Amino acid sequence: MTTQPPTADEELIRAAAHVARTYCRGDDHTMAAAARAADGRIVTAVNAYHFTGGPCAELVAVGAAAAQGAYELVRMVAVGDRERGVVPPCGRCRQFLFDYFPTLEVIVGTIDHPRTVPVAELLPVAYVWADHQDDEAAGGRE
DSSP states (O other): OOOOOOOHHHHHHHHHHHHHHHHOOTTTOOEEEEEEETTSOEEEEEOOOOTTTOOOHHHHHHHHHHHTTOOOEEEEEEEETTTTEEOOOOHHHHHHHHHHOTTOEEEEEOSSSEEEEEGGGGSTTOOOHHHHHHHHHTTOOO
């Protein structure tokens, strides 16, 4: 019996799940994220919990990617520690990811039944930060 190679989504989920199992310990780091850059690289990260609203794993992954010269992310997934599986991004992350990468695809669902959706679908009536920036540049105010 031959084993099928993992799909691109499965590869990202496995990368995030490995980081969650290996590096998420205690209450400070409870989520892991994996993002695929346009050049194919996979960047992983963990959250940094803090009562003031420390950064989620998805946001840390964006920073880690930039630190490695990967400025265009095409797909991302978050996985919870303690075998919680795939976790969709919170509202703040949805808005942030939409603002930075409006064509980003996000893996949601479960590890056994993942599905990929455009980040824009996670924000059906999104605030468009770029539109606001255009208003500011023109001297307008909301």
